[in-house]
Amino acid sequence: xxxxxxxxxxxxxxxxxxxxxxxxxxxxxxxxxxxxxxxxxxxxxxxxxxxxxxxxxxxxxxxxxxxxxxxxxxxxxxxxxxxxxxxxxxxxxxxxxxxxxxxxxxxxxxxxxxxxxxxxxxxxxxxxxxxxxxxxxxxxxxxxxxxxxxxxxxxxxxxxxxxxxxxxxxxxxxxxxxxxxxxxxxxxxxxxxxxxxxxxxxxxxxxxxxxxxxxxxxxxxxxxxxxxxxxxxxxxxxxxxxxxxxxxxxxxxxxxxxxxxxxxxxxxxxxxxxxxxxxxxxxxxxxxxxxxxxxxxxxxxxxxxxxxxxxxxxxxxxxxxxxxxxxxxxxxxxxxxxxxxxxxxxxxxxxxxxxxxxxxxxxxxxxxxxxxxxxxxxxxxxxxxxxxxxxxxxxxxxxxxxxx
Amino acid sequence: xxxxxxxxxxxxxxxxxxxxxxxxxxxxxxxxxxxxxxxxxxxxxxxxxxxxxxxxxxxxxxxxxxxxxxxxxxxxxxxxxxxxxxxxxxxxxxxxxxxxxxxxx
Numbered sequence: 001x002x003x004x005x006x007x008x009x010x011x012x013x014x015x016x017x018x019x020x021x022x023x024x025x026x027x028x029x030x031x032x033x034x035x036x037x038x039x040x041x042x043x044x045x046x047x048x049x050x051x052x053x054x055x056x057x058x059x060x061x062x063x064x065x066x067x068x069x070x071x072x073x074x075x076x077x078x079x080x081x082x083x084x085x086x087x088x089x090x091x092x093x094x095x096x097x098x099x100x101x102x103x104x105x106x107x108x109x110x111x112x113x114x115x116x117x118x119x120x121x122x123x124x125x126x127x128x129x130x131x132x133x134x135x136x137x138x139x140x141x142x143x144x145x146x147x148x149x150x151x152x153x154x155x156x157x158x159x160x161x162x163x164x165x166x167x168x169x170x171x172x173x174x175x176x177x178x179x180x181x182x183x184x185x186x187x188x189x190x191x192x193x194x195x196x197x198x199x200x201x202x203x204x205x206x207x208x209x210x211x212x213x214x215x216x217x218x219x220x221x222x223x224x225x226x227x228x229x230x231x232x233x234x235x236x237x238x239x240x241x242x243x244x245x246x247x248x249x250x251x252x253x254x255x256x257x258x259x260x261x262x263x264x265x266x267x268x269x270x271x272x273x274x275x276x277x278x279x280x281x282x283x284x285x286x287x288x289x290x291x292x293x294x295x296x297x298x299x300x301x302x303x304x305x306x307x308x309x310x311x312x313x314x315x316x317x318x319x320x321x322x323x324x325x326x327x328x329x330x331x332x333x334x335x336x337x338x339x340x341x342x343x344x345x346x347x348x349x350x351x352x353x354x355x356x357x358x359x360x361x362x363x364x365x366x367x368x369x370x371x372x373x374x375x376x377x378x379x380x381x382x383x384x385x386x387x388x389x390x391x392x393x394x395x396x397x398x399x400x401x402x403x404x
Numbered sequence: 405x406x407x408x409x410x411x412x413x414x415x416x417x418x419x420x421x422x423x424x425x426x427x428x429x430x431x432x433x434x435x436x437x438x439x440x441x442x443x444x445x446x447x448x449x450x451x452x453x454x455x456x457x458x459x460x461x462x463x464x465x466x467x468x469x470x471x472x473x474x475x476x477x478x479x480x481x482x483x484x485x486x487x488x489x490x491x492x493x494x495x496x497x498x499x500x501x502x503x504x505x506x507x508x509x
Contacts, residue, residue: 157454159453193473227499231501237428237452237456239488241495242474242476242497312454332453349430
Protein backbone atom coordinates (compact mmCIF):
# COMPACT_ATOMS: atom_id res chain seq x y z
CA UNK A 1 0.00 0.00 0.00
CA UNK A 2 1.32 3.40 -0.91
CA UNK A 3 2.87 5.66 1.67
CA UNK A 4 1.15 8.97 1.20
CA UNK A 5 2.90 12.24 0.68
CA UNK A 6 -0.08 14.06 2.15
CA UNK A 7 1.04 16.21 5.05
CA UNK A 8 -1.18 16.14 8.07
CA UNK A 9 -1.55 19.13 10.33
CA UNK A 10 -2.73 18.82 13.90
CA UNK A 11 -3.83 21.04 16.76
CA UNK A 12 -1.05 20.81 19.38
CA UNK A 13 -2.06 20.06 22.99
CA UNK A 14 -0.05 20.58 26.16
CA UNK A 15 0.35 16.81 26.76
CA UNK A 16 2.19 16.44 23.44
CA UNK A 17 -0.69 14.86 21.55
CA UNK A 18 -2.21 16.49 18.47
CA UNK A 19 -5.81 16.72 17.36
CA UNK A 20 -7.22 16.37 13.83
CA UNK A 21 -10.22 18.48 14.92
CA UNK A 22 -10.63 21.42 17.28
CA UNK A 23 -14.11 20.92 18.68
CA UNK A 24 -15.97 22.44 21.61
CA UNK A 25 -17.78 19.87 23.73
CA UNK A 26 -20.82 20.71 25.80
CA UNK A 27 -21.02 18.08 28.53
CA UNK A 28 -24.02 17.41 30.74
CA UNK A 29 -22.99 15.89 34.06
CA UNK A 30 -26.34 14.20 34.77
CA UNK A 31 -29.43 13.45 32.66
CA UNK A 32 -31.18 16.35 34.44
CA UNK A 33 -28.84 18.75 32.58
CA UNK A 34 -29.21 16.98 29.22
CA UNK A 35 -32.03 19.10 27.79
CA UNK A 36 -30.34 22.40 28.64
CA UNK A 37 -27.06 21.16 27.11
CA UNK A 38 -28.80 19.89 23.98
CA UNK A 39 -30.54 23.24 23.48
CA UNK A 40 -27.22 25.07 23.80
CA UNK A 41 -25.69 22.83 21.13
CA UNK A 42 -28.66 23.05 18.78
CA UNK A 43 -28.86 26.84 19.10
CA UNK A 44 -25.16 27.20 18.25
CA UNK A 45 -25.69 24.72 15.36
CA UNK A 46 -22.04 24.15 14.40
CA UNK A 47 -20.59 20.83 13.21
CA UNK A 48 -17.65 21.39 15.56
CA UNK A 49 -19.74 21.84 18.73
CA UNK A 50 -20.59 18.43 20.18
CA UNK A 51 -22.94 17.24 22.90
CA UNK A 52 -21.59 14.60 25.31
CA UNK A 53 -22.48 13.61 28.85
CA UNK A 54 -23.14 11.07 31.55
CA UNK A 55 -26.74 10.44 32.65
CA UNK A 56 -26.19 8.93 36.10
CA UNK A 57 -26.67 10.71 39.41
CA UNK A 58 -24.77 8.09 41.44
CA UNK A 59 -20.95 8.18 41.52
CA UNK A 60 -18.90 5.88 39.28
CA UNK A 61 -15.13 6.02 39.05
CA UNK A 62 -15.11 4.65 35.49
CA UNK A 63 -17.56 7.32 34.29
CA UNK A 64 -15.55 10.09 35.97
CA UNK A 65 -12.32 8.88 34.36
CA UNK A 66 -14.00 8.55 30.98
CA UNK A 67 -15.34 12.11 31.21
CA UNK A 68 -11.84 13.37 32.07
CA UNK A 69 -10.35 11.39 29.18
CA UNK A 70 -12.84 12.51 26.52
CA UNK A 71 -12.85 16.17 27.67
CA UNK A 72 -9.06 16.23 27.25
CA UNK A 73 -9.02 14.23 23.99
CA UNK A 74 -6.67 15.82 21.43
CA UNK A 75 -9.62 16.58 19.10
CA UNK A 76 -11.20 18.71 21.85
CA UNK A 77 -10.12 22.35 22.17
CA UNK A 78 -12.66 23.71 24.65
CA UNK A 79 -15.21 22.42 27.13
CA UNK A 80 -18.47 23.71 28.62
CA UNK A 81 -19.66 21.64 31.57
CA UNK A 82 -23.36 21.81 32.44
CA UNK A 83 -24.37 20.63 35.90
CA UNK A 84 -27.80 20.56 37.48
CA UNK A 85 -26.12 21.15 40.83
CA UNK A 86 -27.00 18.19 43.03
CA UNK A 87 -25.57 15.24 41.05
CA UNK A 88 -22.51 13.38 42.32
CA UNK A 89 -20.12 13.93 39.39
CA UNK A 90 -17.14 15.94 40.73
CA UNK A 91 -17.71 19.01 38.52
CA UNK A 92 -14.95 21.12 40.05
CA UNK A 93 -12.42 18.28 39.79
CA UNK A 94 -13.38 17.77 36.14
CA UNK A 95 -13.22 21.52 35.41
CA UNK A 96 -9.75 21.77 36.98
CA UNK A 97 -8.56 18.67 35.13
CA UNK A 98 -9.62 20.21 31.80
CA UNK A 99 -8.09 23.62 32.64
CA UNK A 100 -4.85 21.94 33.80
CA UNK A 101 -4.64 20.33 30.34
CA UNK A 102 -4.32 23.84 28.88
CA UNK A 103 -7.85 23.94 27.48
CA UNK A 104 -10.40 26.68 27.85
CA UNK A 105 -13.23 25.43 30.02
CA UNK A 106 -16.34 26.86 31.66
CA UNK A 107 -18.91 25.50 34.09
CA UNK A 108 -22.59 26.36 34.36
CA UNK A 109 -24.69 25.09 37.28
CA UNK A 110 -28.37 25.28 36.40
CA UNK A 111 -29.53 25.63 40.01
CA UNK A 112 -27.22 28.64 40.40
CA UNK A 113 -27.83 30.17 36.97
CA UNK A 114 -31.53 31.00 37.10
CA UNK A 115 -32.89 27.79 35.60
CA UNK A 116 -33.45 26.48 32.10
CA UNK A 117 -33.83 29.56 29.90
CA UNK A 118 -31.08 31.65 31.43
CA UNK A 119 -28.64 28.71 31.51
CA UNK A 120 -29.30 28.05 27.83
CA UNK A 121 -28.63 31.72 27.06
CA UNK A 122 -25.48 31.74 29.21
CA UNK A 123 -24.36 28.45 27.59
CA UNK A 124 -24.71 29.82 24.08
CA UNK A 125 -22.52 32.82 24.91
CA UNK A 126 -20.03 30.58 26.75
CA UNK A 127 -19.70 28.37 23.64
CA UNK A 128 -19.26 31.46 21.46
CA UNK A 129 -16.45 32.64 23.73
CA UNK A 130 -14.80 29.21 23.59
CA UNK A 131 -15.09 29.18 19.79
CA UNK A 132 -13.47 32.61 19.69
CA UNK A 133 -10.52 31.32 21.76
CA UNK A 134 -10.23 28.15 19.67
CA UNK A 135 -10.14 30.11 16.42
CA UNK A 136 -6.70 31.35 17.46
CA UNK A 137 -5.18 27.83 17.72
CA UNK A 138 -2.43 27.42 15.11
CA UNK A 139 -1.85 23.99 13.59
CA UNK A 140 1.50 22.21 13.40
CA UNK A 141 2.76 19.35 11.20
CA UNK A 142 1.54 15.96 12.39
CA UNK A 143 3.18 12.64 11.50
CA UNK A 144 1.30 9.43 10.77
CA UNK A 145 2.87 7.86 13.86
CA UNK A 146 0.96 10.41 15.96
CA UNK A 147 -2.38 9.15 14.64
CA UNK A 148 -4.59 6.65 16.52
CA UNK A 149 -7.29 4.83 14.56
CA UNK A 150 -9.94 2.54 16.00
CA UNK A 151 -12.25 0.05 14.33
CA UNK A 152 -15.67 -1.33 15.17
CA UNK A 153 -18.33 -3.28 13.33
CA UNK A 154 -22.04 -2.69 13.71
CA UNK A 155 -25.04 -4.15 11.96
CA UNK A 156 -22.88 -7.05 10.77
CA UNK A 157 -24.12 -9.60 8.24
CA UNK A 158 -22.66 -12.53 6.32
CA UNK A 159 -20.80 -10.19 3.97
CA UNK A 160 -19.01 -8.18 6.72
CA UNK A 161 -16.40 -10.84 7.33
CA UNK A 162 -15.54 -11.33 3.66
CA UNK A 163 -15.39 -7.75 2.37
CA UNK A 164 -15.37 -4.73 4.70
CA UNK A 165 -13.68 -6.32 7.72
CA UNK A 166 -10.68 -7.89 5.96
CA UNK A 167 -10.34 -4.67 3.89
CA UNK A 168 -10.08 -2.67 7.12
CA UNK A 169 -7.54 -5.28 8.23
CA UNK A 170 -5.45 -4.46 5.12
CA UNK A 171 -5.68 -0.75 5.97
CA UNK A 172 -4.66 -1.46 9.57
CA UNK A 173 -1.62 -3.43 8.39
CA UNK A 174 -0.57 -0.45 6.24
CA UNK A 175 -1.11 2.05 9.07
CA UNK A 176 0.82 -0.07 11.58
CA UNK A 177 3.65 -0.42 9.04
CA UNK A 178 3.78 3.41 8.89
CA UNK A 179 4.10 3.63 12.68
CA UNK A 180 0.49 4.58 13.41
CA UNK A 181 -1.47 3.17 16.35
CA UNK A 182 -4.47 0.95 15.61
CA UNK A 183 -7.04 -0.42 18.01
CA UNK A 184 -9.75 -3.10 17.85
CA UNK A 185 -12.15 -4.04 20.60
CA UNK A 186 -15.26 -5.79 21.90
CA UNK A 187 -13.81 -8.93 23.39
CA UNK A 188 -17.39 -10.27 23.66
CA UNK A 189 -17.40 -10.32 19.86
CA UNK A 190 -14.08 -12.14 19.77
CA UNK A 191 -15.39 -15.24 21.58
CA UNK A 192 -14.05 -18.16 19.57
CA UNK A 193 -10.98 -16.23 18.34
CA UNK A 194 -9.03 -16.32 21.62
CA UNK A 195 -6.48 -18.93 20.58
CA UNK A 196 -5.61 -17.56 17.15
CA UNK A 197 -5.44 -14.08 18.69
CA UNK A 198 -3.09 -15.29 21.45
CA UNK A 199 -0.69 -16.63 18.80
CA UNK A 200 -0.35 -13.09 17.42
CA UNK A 201 0.55 -11.56 20.79
CA UNK A 202 3.96 -9.91 21.21
CA UNK A 203 4.77 -12.20 24.16
CA UNK A 204 3.36 -15.53 25.48
CA UNK A 205 2.30 -13.73 28.69
CA UNK A 206 0.27 -11.23 26.66
CA UNK A 207 -1.25 -14.13 24.71
CA UNK A 208 -2.40 -15.75 27.95
CA UNK A 209 -3.92 -12.46 29.15
CA UNK A 210 -5.83 -12.15 25.86
CA UNK A 211 -7.26 -15.66 26.31
CA UNK A 212 -8.27 -14.82 29.89
CA UNK A 213 -9.83 -11.58 28.76
CA UNK A 214 -12.04 -13.39 26.21
CA UNK A 215 -12.97 -16.02 28.83
CA UNK A 216 -14.04 -13.15 31.10
CA UNK A 217 -16.20 -11.77 28.29
CA UNK A 218 -17.86 -15.15 27.76
CA UNK A 219 -18.62 -15.48 31.49
CA UNK A 220 -20.02 -11.98 31.57
CA UNK A 221 -22.28 -12.43 28.55
CA UNK A 222 -23.42 -15.84 29.83
CA UNK A 223 -24.60 -14.13 33.02
CA UNK A 224 -26.42 -11.51 30.95
CA UNK A 225 -28.19 -14.36 29.15
CA UNK A 226 -27.30 -13.17 25.64
CA UNK A 227 -24.19 -13.01 23.52
CA UNK A 228 -23.49 -9.95 21.39
CA UNK A 229 -25.68 -11.17 18.57
CA UNK A 230 -28.63 -9.13 17.31
CA UNK A 231 -31.57 -10.46 15.28
CA UNK A 232 -30.37 -8.43 12.29
CA UNK A 233 -27.15 -10.47 12.30
CA UNK A 234 -29.21 -13.61 11.67
CA UNK A 235 -31.34 -11.84 9.02
CA UNK A 236 -28.04 -11.13 7.28
CA UNK A 237 -26.88 -14.75 7.22
CA UNK A 238 -24.80 -14.99 10.40
CA UNK A 239 -25.84 -17.97 12.53
CA UNK A 240 -23.62 -18.07 15.62
CA UNK A 241 -21.66 -15.75 17.88
CA UNK A 242 -18.36 -17.41 16.96
CA UNK A 243 -19.14 -16.98 13.25
CA UNK A 244 -19.76 -13.26 13.86
CA UNK A 245 -16.56 -13.16 15.93
CA UNK A 246 -14.39 -14.64 13.19
CA UNK A 247 -15.72 -12.07 10.73
CA UNK A 248 -15.18 -9.23 13.19
CA UNK A 249 -11.70 -10.45 14.03
CA UNK A 250 -10.47 -9.91 10.47
CA UNK A 251 -10.69 -6.12 11.03
CA UNK A 252 -7.52 -6.45 13.10
CA UNK A 253 -5.40 -7.37 10.06
CA UNK A 254 -2.28 -9.49 10.43
CA UNK A 255 0.08 -7.37 12.56
CA UNK A 256 1.48 -8.53 15.84
CA UNK A 257 -0.74 -7.57 18.81
CA UNK A 258 1.36 -5.17 20.87
CA UNK A 259 -0.81 -4.75 23.91
CA UNK A 260 -4.08 -5.23 25.76
CA UNK A 261 -5.60 -2.02 27.10
CA UNK A 262 -8.74 -0.92 28.92
CA UNK A 263 -10.97 2.14 28.40
CA UNK A 264 -8.99 5.32 29.09
CA UNK A 265 -5.55 3.76 28.52
CA UNK A 266 -3.69 5.60 25.74
CA UNK A 267 -1.32 3.22 23.86
CA UNK A 268 2.30 4.10 24.69
CA UNK A 269 3.54 3.86 21.07
CA UNK A 270 2.54 2.79 17.56
CA UNK A 271 1.29 -0.72 16.83
CA UNK A 272 -1.86 -2.81 17.14
CA UNK A 273 -3.76 -2.93 20.45
CA UNK A 274 -6.77 -4.89 21.69
CA UNK A 275 -9.16 -2.89 23.87
CA UNK A 276 -10.89 -4.93 26.59
CA UNK A 277 -14.34 -3.39 27.02
CA UNK A 278 -15.90 -6.00 29.32
CA UNK A 279 -15.96 -4.90 33.00
CA UNK A 280 -13.93 -6.68 35.68
CA UNK A 281 -15.38 -8.36 38.73
CA UNK A 282 -18.85 -9.78 39.23
CA UNK A 283 -21.24 -8.75 36.45
CA UNK A 284 -23.23 -5.68 37.49
CA UNK A 285 -24.69 -2.54 35.86
CA UNK A 286 -25.99 -4.67 32.94
CA UNK A 287 -24.66 -5.30 29.45
CA UNK A 288 -21.01 -4.31 28.86
CA UNK A 289 -21.92 -2.01 25.97
CA UNK A 290 -25.57 -1.32 25.29
CA UNK A 291 -24.94 -0.22 21.67
CA UNK A 292 -22.09 0.46 19.23
CA UNK A 293 -21.49 4.07 20.30
CA UNK A 294 -20.54 3.01 23.84
CA UNK A 295 -17.59 1.16 22.30
CA UNK A 296 -16.66 4.08 20.07
CA UNK A 297 -16.62 6.39 23.12
CA UNK A 298 -14.27 3.97 24.90
CA UNK A 299 -11.89 3.96 21.93
CA UNK A 300 -12.02 7.77 21.91
CA UNK A 301 -11.12 7.72 25.62
CA UNK A 302 -8.05 5.73 24.54
CA UNK A 303 -7.10 8.56 22.18
CA UNK A 304 -8.61 7.43 18.85
CA UNK A 305 -8.66 10.34 16.40
CA UNK A 306 -11.08 8.56 14.08
CA UNK A 307 -12.98 5.30 13.81
CA UNK A 308 -13.38 2.87 10.90
CA UNK A 309 -16.92 1.49 11.22
CA UNK A 310 -17.79 -1.54 9.07
CA UNK A 311 -21.42 -2.45 8.48
CA UNK A 312 -23.33 -4.99 6.43
CA UNK A 313 -26.93 -4.25 7.42
CA UNK A 314 -26.29 -0.52 7.31
CA UNK A 315 -25.58 1.45 10.50
CA UNK A 316 -25.76 5.22 10.00
CA UNK A 317 -24.18 6.42 13.27
CA UNK A 318 -21.22 8.76 13.67
CA UNK A 319 -19.74 10.02 16.91
CA UNK A 320 -19.06 13.06 18.99
CA UNK A 321 -15.36 14.13 19.21
CA UNK A 322 -13.81 11.77 16.62
CA UNK A 323 -15.08 11.33 13.04
CA UNK A 324 -16.43 7.95 11.92
CA UNK A 325 -15.64 6.55 8.45
CA UNK A 326 -18.33 4.11 7.30
CA UNK A 327 -17.19 1.06 5.31
CA UNK A 328 -20.14 -0.83 3.81
CA UNK A 329 -19.69 -4.58 3.34
CA UNK A 330 -22.85 -5.45 1.46
CA UNK A 331 -23.32 -4.15 -2.12
CA UNK A 332 -27.14 -4.15 -1.81
CA UNK A 333 -26.97 -2.13 1.43
CA UNK A 334 -24.60 0.31 -0.26
CA UNK A 335 -27.15 0.88 -3.03
CA UNK A 336 -29.83 1.68 -0.44
CA UNK A 337 -27.69 3.86 1.86
CA UNK A 338 -24.96 5.31 -0.38
CA UNK A 339 -25.30 8.80 1.16
CA UNK A 340 -24.25 7.38 4.54
CA UNK A 341 -21.40 5.15 3.36
CA UNK A 342 -17.88 6.53 2.79
CA UNK A 343 -16.49 3.36 1.23
CA UNK A 344 -18.28 0.62 -0.75
CA UNK A 345 -16.47 -2.61 0.15
CA UNK A 346 -19.32 -4.51 -1.50
CA UNK A 347 -17.33 -3.99 -4.72
CA UNK A 348 -15.20 -6.92 -3.55
CA UNK A 349 -18.21 -9.25 -3.77
CA UNK A 350 -19.40 -7.98 -7.14
CA UNK A 351 -15.89 -8.42 -8.52
CA UNK A 352 -15.38 -4.69 -9.24
CA UNK A 353 -12.41 -4.34 -6.86
CA UNK A 354 -9.99 -6.53 -4.95
CA UNK A 355 -9.56 -6.66 -1.19
CA UNK A 356 -6.23 -4.84 -1.53
CA UNK A 357 -7.78 -2.09 -3.65
CA UNK A 358 -10.53 -1.43 -1.13
CA UNK A 359 -7.96 -1.59 1.69
CA UNK A 360 -6.02 1.14 -0.12
CA UNK A 361 -9.21 3.19 -0.59
CA UNK A 362 -9.90 3.02 3.16
CA UNK A 363 -6.29 4.00 3.90
CA UNK A 364 -6.63 7.06 1.64
CA UNK A 365 -9.92 7.95 3.35
CA UNK A 366 -8.16 7.81 6.73
CA UNK A 367 -5.54 10.27 5.48
CA UNK A 368 -8.16 12.56 3.93
CA UNK A 369 -10.36 12.68 7.05
CA UNK A 370 -7.28 13.13 9.27
CA UNK A 371 -6.31 16.05 7.02
CA UNK A 372 -9.63 17.76 7.72
CA UNK A 373 -12.13 16.51 5.15
CA UNK A 374 -15.52 15.67 6.69
CA UNK A 375 -16.64 12.04 6.72
CA UNK A 376 -20.24 11.54 5.59
CA UNK A 377 -21.62 10.88 9.08
CA UNK A 378 -19.70 13.90 10.37
CA UNK A 379 -21.08 16.18 7.63
CA UNK A 380 -24.59 14.83 8.34
CA UNK A 381 -24.19 15.94 11.96
CA UNK A 382 -24.09 12.51 13.59
CA UNK A 383 -22.63 13.04 17.08
CA UNK A 384 -23.86 10.01 19.04
CA UNK A 385 -22.37 9.50 22.49
CA UNK A 386 -23.10 6.81 25.12
CA UNK A 387 -21.51 6.56 28.55
CA UNK A 388 -22.91 4.21 31.21
CA UNK A 389 -21.90 2.62 34.52
CA UNK A 390 -18.97 0.15 34.56
CA UNK A 391 -16.04 -0.92 36.71
CA UNK A 392 -12.52 -1.93 35.71
CA UNK A 393 -9.33 -3.00 37.44
CA UNK A 394 -6.15 -1.31 36.11
CA UNK A 395 -4.08 -3.26 33.56
CA UNK A 396 -0.89 -5.03 34.70
CA UNK A 397 2.62 -4.60 33.21
CA UNK A 398 2.33 -7.78 31.07
CA UNK A 399 -0.47 -6.09 29.09
CA UNK A 400 2.00 -3.65 27.52
CA UNK A 401 5.20 -5.66 26.88
CA UNK A 402 6.34 -3.22 24.17
CA UNK A 403 6.71 -0.47 26.74
CA UNK A 404 9.82 -2.14 28.21
CA UNK B 405 -11.54 -14.87 -1.92
CA UNK B 406 -9.87 -16.35 -4.96
CA UNK B 407 -11.34 -19.83 -5.24
CA UNK B 408 -14.00 -19.03 -7.81
CA UNK B 409 -14.29 -21.06 -10.96
CA UNK B 410 -17.13 -19.14 -12.59
CA UNK B 411 -15.09 -16.41 -14.26
CA UNK B 412 -17.61 -13.62 -14.68
CA UNK B 413 -20.41 -14.27 -12.26
CA UNK B 414 -19.17 -16.08 -9.18
CA UNK B 415 -22.03 -17.42 -7.06
CA UNK B 416 -20.03 -18.51 -4.05
CA UNK B 417 -16.59 -18.27 -2.45
CA UNK B 418 -14.61 -20.75 -0.40
CA UNK B 419 -12.92 -18.71 2.32
CA UNK B 420 -10.50 -21.42 3.49
CA UNK B 421 -9.58 -24.83 2.06
CA UNK B 422 -10.68 -26.56 5.30
CA UNK B 423 -14.17 -25.03 5.19
CA UNK B 424 -17.20 -27.29 4.76
CA UNK B 425 -19.47 -24.40 3.76
CA UNK B 426 -19.41 -22.06 0.76
CA UNK B 427 -20.49 -18.42 1.06
CA UNK B 428 -22.93 -16.88 -1.44
CA UNK B 429 -21.68 -13.61 -2.95
CA UNK B 430 -25.02 -12.81 -4.60
CA UNK B 431 -28.65 -13.76 -4.13
CA UNK B 432 -29.19 -17.36 -5.31
CA UNK B 433 -32.75 -18.15 -6.36
CA UNK B 434 -34.44 -21.50 -5.72
CA UNK B 435 -33.33 -23.83 -8.49
CA UNK B 436 -30.17 -21.83 -9.23
CA UNK B 437 -27.29 -24.07 -10.32
CA UNK B 438 -23.53 -23.62 -10.23
CA UNK B 439 -20.36 -25.68 -10.36
CA UNK B 440 -17.63 -25.35 -7.81
CA UNK B 441 -14.38 -27.35 -7.68
CA UNK B 442 -15.83 -30.00 -9.98
CA UNK B 443 -19.03 -30.46 -8.02
CA UNK B 444 -22.45 -29.42 -9.28
CA UNK B 445 -24.86 -27.70 -6.89
CA UNK B 446 -28.57 -26.97 -7.30
CA UNK B 447 -30.29 -24.75 -4.75
CA UNK B 448 -33.26 -26.45 -3.10
CA UNK B 449 -34.29 -23.07 -1.73
CA UNK B 450 -33.40 -19.39 -2.27
CA UNK B 451 -30.31 -18.20 -0.36
CA UNK B 452 -29.50 -14.49 0.14
CA UNK B 453 -26.03 -12.93 -0.18
CA UNK B 454 -23.49 -13.68 2.56
CA UNK B 455 -25.10 -16.98 3.58
CA UNK B 456 -23.66 -20.47 4.03
CA UNK B 457 -24.19 -23.43 1.69
CA UNK B 458 -23.15 -26.99 2.62
CA UNK B 459 -20.14 -27.98 0.51
CA UNK B 460 -20.70 -31.73 1.13
CA UNK B 461 -23.26 -34.03 2.77
CA UNK B 462 -22.83 -33.79 6.55
CA UNK B 463 -24.41 -35.65 9.50
CA UNK B 464 -25.90 -34.06 12.60
CA UNK B 465 -23.16 -33.07 15.07
CA UNK B 466 -20.64 -32.02 12.38
CA UNK B 467 -18.58 -28.94 13.30
CA UNK B 468 -18.99 -26.26 10.64
CA UNK B 469 -15.83 -24.47 9.50
CA UNK B 470 -15.74 -20.94 8.01
CA UNK B 471 -12.49 -18.95 7.61
CA UNK B 472 -10.86 -22.28 8.57
CA UNK B 473 -12.26 -21.91 12.08
CA UNK B 474 -15.15 -23.71 13.81
CA UNK B 475 -18.32 -21.59 13.98
CA UNK B 476 -20.75 -24.06 15.58
CA UNK B 477 -22.24 -27.56 15.20
CA UNK B 478 -25.04 -28.97 13.07
CA UNK B 479 -28.12 -30.16 14.96
CA UNK B 480 -29.64 -31.63 11.79
CA UNK B 481 -28.27 -33.60 8.85
CA UNK B 482 -27.66 -31.56 5.69
CA UNK B 483 -27.11 -32.43 2.02
CA UNK B 484 -24.52 -30.77 -0.22
CA UNK B 485 -26.03 -27.51 -1.53
CA UNK B 486 -28.34 -27.04 1.47
CA UNK B 487 -28.67 -23.66 3.20
CA UNK B 488 -26.86 -23.74 6.56
CA UNK B 489 -28.36 -21.30 9.07
CA UNK B 490 -30.42 -21.04 12.26
CA UNK B 491 -32.56 -24.09 11.34
CA UNK B 492 -29.64 -26.54 11.40
CA UNK B 493 -26.58 -24.84 13.00
CA UNK B 494 -26.04 -23.70 16.61
CA UNK B 495 -23.28 -22.05 18.59
CA UNK B 496 -20.78 -24.07 20.63
CA UNK B 497 -20.50 -21.04 22.96
CA UNK B 498 -23.58 -18.89 23.62
CA UNK B 499 -26.96 -19.44 21.94
CA UNK B 500 -27.96 -16.82 19.39
CA UNK B 501 -31.25 -15.02 19.85
CA UNK B 502 -33.82 -13.89 17.32
CA UNK B 503 -36.74 -11.46 17.64
CA UNK B 504 -38.95 -14.36 18.72
CA UNK B 505 -36.65 -16.29 21.07
CA UNK B 506 -33.51 -18.27 21.45
CA UNK B 507 -32.10 -20.22 18.50
CA UNK B 508 -31.24 -23.91 18.31
CA UNK B 509 -33.56 -24.98 21.11
